[in-house]
Amino acid sequence: MKLDRIAIFILACLIPASCVDLNYTEETTRDEEWTYEYFENGIKNMVFDVYAQVYNNEFGNNSAYFLASATDEAQYALETGAVNNYVNGGWSPANPYSNIWTKSYTAIADVCMYLEKLDEADITEWQYNPDYSLWVQQMELFPYELRFLRAYFYFELFRTYGDVPLVTTTLTNAQANSITRTPADQIVKFIVDELDEIAPYLPVTYLTEVNSEVGRATRIAAYALKARTLLYAASPLFNPTGDKSKWEKAAEACKFILDNAGNWGLKLSAYGSLWGHDAFYNPELIFGLGRGEDNAFEMANYPVGVENGSSGNCPTQSLVDQYEFQDNGETFRSRYPGSIDLSVVNPYEGLDPRFALTVVKNGDSWPTNNAQKKAIETFTGGFNASPKYGATPTGYYLRKYVDGSCVTTADNQTTRRHTWIIFRLGEFYLDYAEAVFNATGSANDATYGLTANEAVNKLRERADIQMPKFTEDGAAWVARYERERLVELAFENHRFWDVRRWKKGPEYFRTIQVANINSSLQLTRSTVNRQWDDKYYFYPIPQTELKKNPNLTQNQGW
Amino acid sequence: MKKIFAYIGWVLTVVLLGTLAACNPKEIDESADLGLNIKVFFPTKVVAGQPMTINGSGFSDVTQIVFPGDVTVTDFEKVGGGMIRVIAPSGIAAEGGKLIVRTASEQAESRVPLTLGNTVVSGFSKQEGEDISGGEQLTVFGTDLEFICRAELIDSEGNPLILEDEQFHRKGTNTVIITIPKQIFEGTWVGKLYTFDGKEILLPELNYKPGGGHWETVKTVFWTNDDPEGHGPANWNGTYRFALEGHDGANECIAELPQDVWDIIKNGTFYATFQLDPNWYQIRITNGHWSVQWQGADNDFKPGNMDDQLIPNEDGTRTLEITFGSDPLVETLDDKHLLFTGSGNTLMELFSLEEVWIDDGGETGPVQEVIWTNETGEGPADWGNLNYRFGLDGHDGNNECDATFPQEIWNRIKSETFYALIEGASPQIRITDGWWSANLTPDDIKPGSDLLIDNGDGTWTIVVNLSGADALLAVLDAQHLLFTGGGFTLLKLFFQEGGPTPPGGGGDEPGGGDEPGGGDEPIKTEGTVIWNTETAFADWSATILIGPEKFADAQEGDIIRVYLKDKGSDYNPIFKHAEDWSDWSEFQGAKVDGDGYFEAAIPAGALDELKSKGLRFQGVGFTIAAVTLIGSGPETEGTVIWDTVTAFDSWNATILIGPEKFADAKEGDIVRVYLKDKNSDYLPIFKHAEDWSDWTEFQSAKVDGDGYFEAPVPAGALDELTSKGLRFQGVGFTVAAVTLIPGPPQYEGTVIWDTETVFADWSATILIGADRFADAQEGNIIRVYTKDKGSDYNPIFKHENWSDWTEFQGQKEEGDGYFEAPVPAGALDELRSTGLRFQGVGFTIVKVTMIP
Incomplete structure (x- = not known):
């Protein structure tokens, strides 16, 4: 039965419409009465539908959603890759990358509808079912989970577009097509107020809830979303006057997480354990998207030369240059500013351990599965390098998030689970450091009980990292912090947004450095120019939306 | 069972070409203004x-x-x-x-x-008069409980402690779970709950105890007399004069003290220790101008006057507790300094004492993660008649199991500590596999065992950790996990971070060392764990005290090893006497640092104190992950394949060494069993692993040595050793350890390289010179003997110029302990002119030979 309904549903969903008619028609089963009378296949699936929209196809083979290649973290191997439109001038209101707008408002509309309809939910017909009491317990949480998800999508919208329409109920076509944009500050207030209100009702963990369905919205996730929202709201893009009180709020919200982490069972993990088959249970993970067993991401990012590898998102020399050496904190670029003869020196020796976990370099044995493991050759003419079509344009390949144990040969392929990190504890040490530095004006101010340097050093002194401590202050601290944040959160969908909220697009995104290694293993740097315009700080409102709604105004510059 | 909610790949992903609108099905009209609604x-x-x-x-x-x-x-x-x-x-x-x-x-x-709404509380998880400790959960039952917004308890100092609802563990309509803070006021009292509308609900009167830790008095020394003889006793002079930092412009003071210390001196309580002249002393505490004296003008501490306040110490000094309070002296101290003067007294140190909470069990962590409960009321266990059997999903074809678990939980059962709650007056528990072939512990678990915690209410908690039980793990998937025995009913199985205070030592468990609790990645340890709580030593207030009971069986020469998690630049760990916190110099002098630990051997003179008072650690710049006691044991030769002391005092006793321990075994290697005891009925027997029959090929070759017996591995035994392992049975002896001693190595061919070389990364290489190939012929085999083969094993034949020698690589074959390739005709010239290079990772080259 379920598959039949799903088939009808898919068919219904593919019918283009300016709004989805959710009345009971043969076109959709979304709002049929039966939905609210069945728990597993009805009500619960509705909630699952909204969760499903948090996923942005990050682990798919469509790298338009892997934003790293639109930053100085990576360059996409193929010039024709959709993500390149962000940096080659192809980005426009007519080609707007509208997925965030579309899926967010779709999800918000779903949430509003479900909240308005939940009072119609009636599963008393099943009261003699042995699971009935468990269903009732789960239903208790659904409204809070839905409100968390709504707040999450508003965060994505505000981060992406700035001022956006604030919708808290279901709308008619006419209402939807006449709504105006609400200032970002009010969107932030809405998000924070919602999260403060629902957080106490969400469980700290689902391990002790019915069915122990780990992965749903928790109280910790609510506070994490609040802290990150406040950090963004305090950042220059959204806080042009530098209002210190916004940084103070962000610092308090982040500190709340750090202070309670232990009680909540959160712990910093080994860096290499943040992804992989069992990463879903990592005690550092606050909210993550677990995906079923797959190897599409590996196929997309394994080097060419590895069977079915497509190179995908290739780390840049700009990224590599930001890693520091363990002995004295000197950056790679500082120690090796020019060309490097790789045949006589291993310049990567002694580099931050996070480098080797993030980047595949020439000579590395990769992937890790015995069927395909070999020494990777990124020098010109090498097995995994140009002139092979689709080879890395940067001299490096991606390792982070790529599960090297996946076999991608035509025969005997293997698949593994992937978990996309939305929130993890490590981020909040960095968020706190940034907030408290800006709130107090110093990296060594202990007003909040923990200085910015102490917070960053919590990450640096992890047993598997052991990097020299931060001691700087002032501008030097800012520069080093921005490096540390790039290194720690590389490829976790932060860089694209961090540089924007810092309003440092020209500094980091206008040019990037890539490495060229010739057949004599001489590494030279070259510069790749990218398109950057300050209008890129925000996405354009999709043209299709503007046409429907004359009250929507376009973002400046688009 | 825990379900992985997030594998929603199978769930329909909504693909809508939607916009903002989710149309209200009842209002399809096109009006943008629906009015007030x-x-x-x-x-x-x-x-x-x-x-x-x-x-x-x-x-x-x-x-x-x-x-x-x-x-x-x-x-x-x-x-x-x-x-x-x-x-x-x-x-x-x-x-x-x-x-x-x-x-x-x-x-x-x-x-x-x-x-x-109307909040009605119908009950609590704890009843009047029961005990509750900090860190425990208290569940409130009732209706409309979502309106409870805060709880009021009492903190350790007796003040109201408010818990807002965001600190509740769970807040629902029918239950609210409150976590009692660890540092709760100790005593019997009544807490309160409040609803949004101000209703006050009394909690039951409970006996509250701080939990998850304990209070310890920590001494913080402000100043120590570094030269008592040089400074000499006070003699109505200004020698022992102290100032606030930055307030000694005239350099009159023996020390300046920082603001926080100065604040304690002025506003708190501190202590001064004096060495007093036995003939006469007089102590005056005043300011540097002698203008105001504590306790009043000329009211000095001296024999017969306030001398009872000078508390004698073991070392002959005497300590005075000083609280200035509102004494007029305080107002003068900033400008005029603090002076200890008089005669016949030498000020030795100034210090404060502070009650500090020492966490025993790490963080509170989440509630129990229950994976099975005895919902059917099955029990009690009765050996073969009634057991509790558990398996992996899909591995219970005969429906024998009480429950099966998904792979994720099964993996955790195999690798993490979990707990079993039982009830029974006199339980005897055997944890084994469904075929009764491999027990977790040599002896059944009974009251008195370190693995059995008496909860004091008729229930017990069994601490189960299978991670070192190789023999049991090897059969667990196929043969299930069995709790059997008698006198108990199994109530539930659960994980609990921080645990219900698991015991510090796991006793003798097969397979080797315990894994400590805490931390997200278990640390492999050697020896018996005597401390397993992760404890950070960030400053000098941090300490752990390992009780004397942990050293009951300690011997001179045993190693106390402290496994570290973090090591800072200010790393300074110190062995301390338990009671007076002084440095234990006999340990400190013998302390050595290892890879991830520091350790010291127990000197003979320390045993009495260890067994009566225990051992303390203090220091800074590190985090203790675990502390173990490693028996000095016998000097062993070869690779240890069993290191748990096991008594063979009856025919029930057995050990099973798993097949993985013989993965690298070769014909001719020696299996040596080191003995601790040997009695008159001494009779050890090599046995087949599965059917327990005598392994005659070993038995017939068995010889006794000084403190051991041994036998060589016959060729015909290798297959079974590497697939099933080896069992021992017998009576009249105690096994201390079993080792596998390599037999004489056999290398075929002429050795052309015999320097052991580790290939840990791509920088490693060897170049075998051309001269070695002077007599090489086409078809000769170049064989590379290896050891320590890693998971990233990847050896490569290379040209002298480092490029891959594909003619060799293409013919490379793997053998038992080596890889090899024949010399192709086309390679001879180059071999004889530039030689042969090897590169790669994940192995160590022992020798390279050339075989005709």
Whole structure:
């Protein structure tokens, strides 16, 4: 039965419409009465539908959603890759990358509808079912989970577009097509107020809830979303006057997480354990998207030369240059500013351990599965390098998030689970450091009980990292912090947004450095120019939306 | 069972070409203005003071909200045009009713009625008079409990401690779970709960105890006399004069003290220790100008006057507790300094004492993660008649198991510590596999065992850690996990971070060392764990005290090893005497640092104190992950394949060494069993692993040595050793350890390289010179003997110029302990002129030979 309904549903969903008619028609089963009378296949699936929209196809083979290649973290191997439109001038209101707008408002509309309809939910017909009491317990949480998800999508919208329409109920076509944009500050207030209100009702963990369905919205996730929202709201893009009180709020919200982490069972993990088959249970993970067993991401990012590898998102020399050496904190670029003869020196020796976990370099044995493991050759003419079509344009390949144990040969392929990190504890040490530095004006101010340097050093002194401590202050601290944040959160969908909220697009995104290694293993740097315009700080409102709604105004510059 | 909710790949992903609109199915008209309308409000059941949200349309002009009972509210927040936040007022009609919003010209009514809540508590998880410790959960049962917004308890200092609802572990309509803070006021008292509408609900009167740790008095020394003889005793002079930092412009003081210390001196309580002249002393505490004296003018401490306040110490010194309070001396100290003067007294140190909470069990962590409960009331266990059997999903074809677990939980059962709650007066528990072939412990678990915690209420908690039990793990998937024995009913199985204070030592468990609790990645340890709580030593207030019971079986020469998790630049760990916290120099002098640990051997002179008082650690710049006691044991030769002391005092005793221990075994290797005891009925027997029959090929070759017996591995035994392992049985002896000693190596061919070389990364290489290949012929085999083969094993034949020698690589074959390739004709010239290079990772080259 379920598959039949799903088939009808898919068919219904593919019918283009300016709004989805959710009345009971043969076109959709979304709002049929039966939905609210069945728990597993009805009500619960509705909630699952909204969760499903948090996923942005990050682990798919469509790298338009892997934003790293639109930053100085990576360059996409193929010039024709959709993500390149962000940096080659192809980005426009007519080609707007509208997925965030579309899926967010779709999800918000779903949430509003479900909240308005939940009072119609009636599963008393099943009261003699042995699971009935468990269903009732789960239903208790659904409204809070839905409100968390709504707040999450508003965060994505505000981060992406700035001022956006604030919708808290279901709308008619006419209402939807006449709504105006609400200032970002009010969107932030809405998000924070919602999260403060629902957080106490969400469980700290689902391990002790019915069915122990780990992965749903928790109280910790609510506070994490609040802290990150406040950090963004305090950042220059959204806080042009530098209002210190916004940084103070962000610092308090982040500190709340750090202070309670232990009680909540959160712990910093080994860096290499943040992804992989069992990463879903990592005690550092606050909210993550677990995906079923797959190897599409590996196929997309394994080097060419590895069977079915497509190179995908290739780390840049700009990224590599930001890693520091363990002995004295000197950056790679500082120690090796020019060309490097790789045949006589291993310049990567002694580099931050996070480098080797993030980047595949020439000579590395990769992937890790015995069927395909070999020494990777990124020098010109090498097995995994140009002139092979689709080879890395940067001299490096991606390792982070790529599960090297996946076999991608035509025969005997293997698949593994992937978990996309939305929130993890490590981020909040960095968020706190940034907030408290800006709130107090110093990296060594202990007003909040923990200085910015102490917070960053919590990450640096992890047993598997052991990097020299931060001691700087002032501008030097800012520069080093921005490096540390790039290194720690590389490829976790932060860089694209961090540089924007810092309003440092020209500094980091206008040019990037890539490495060229010739057949004599001489590494030279070259510069790749990218398109950057300050209008890129925000996405354009999709043209299709503007046409429907004359009250929507376009973002400046688009 | 825990389900991985997030594998929603199978769930339909909504693919809508939608926009903002989810059309209201009842309002398909095209009007943009639907007027004033309440679509939903939340929650629908409220009490006064509770935050609410109302969603609808046309709210921008709303001026009033009317609650049932005609209670009007004008103070509310509008969020856009479609949402209002309001606090539910008092006076709402008990029967409830519709909610109304009003503008100047119209009003709208809600579709569903608002009802008035009424919190009723029906019970608690703890009853009057019961004990509850800090860190424990207290569950409240009842109805409409979502309106409980805070709890009021008492903190360690007797002050009100408020827990807001965001600190509740779970807040639902029928249950609220409150975690009692660890540092709770010790005593019997009544806590309170409050609802939004101000209702006060009393908790039961419970006996509260701080939990998850204990209070310890920590001494912080401000100043120590570094040269008592040089400074000499006070002699009505200004020698022992102290100032606040930056207030000694004239350099009159023996020391300047930082602000925080100075604040303690002025406003708190501190201590001064003196060495006193046995003939006469007089102590005056005044300021540097002698203008104001503590205790009054000329009122000195001296024999017969206030001398009872000078508390004698073991070393002959005497300590005075000083609290200036409101003494006029305090106001003068900043400018005029603090002076200890008089005669016949030498000031030795100034210090403070502070009660510091020492966490024993790490963080509180989440509640128990229960994976099975005895819902059917099955029990009690009765050996073969009734057992509790558990398996992996899909591996219970005969429906023998009480429960099966998904792979994720099964993996955790195999690798993490979990707990079994049982009840019974005299339990005897055997944890084994379903075929009874491999027991977790040599002896059954009974009261008195370190693995069995008496909960004091008729229940016990068994601490189970299978991670070192190789033999049991090897068969667990196929043969299930079995709890058998007698005198107990198994109630539940659960994980619990921090655990219910698991014992510090795991006793003798097969397979080797225990894994410590805490931390997200277990640390492999050697020896018996005597401390397994992760403890950070960030400053000098941190300490751990390992009790004397942990050293009951310690011997001279045993190693106390402290495994570290973090090591900072200020790393300074110190062995300390348990009671007086002084440095234990005999340990400190023998302390050595290892890879991830520091350790020291127990000197003979330390045993009495260890066994009566225990051992303390203090220091900074590190985090202790675990402490173990490693028996000095016998000097062994070869690779240890069994290191658990096991007594063979009956024919029930057995050990099973798993097949993985013989992975690298070769014909001719020696299996040596080191003995601890050997009795008159001494009779050890090599046995087949599975059917327990005598392994005659070993038995017939068995020889006794000095403190051991041994036998060589016959060729015909290798297959079974590497697939099933080896069992021992017998009587009259105690096994201390079993080792595998390599037999004489056999290398075929002429050795052309014999330097052991580790290939840990791509920088490693060897170049075998051309001269070695002077006599090489086509078809000769170049064989590379290896050891320590890693998971990243990848050896490569290379040209001298480092490029891959594909003619060799293409013919490379793997053998038992080597890889090899024949010499192709086309390679001879180059071999004889430039030689042969190897590169790669994940192996160590022992020798390279060339075989004709």
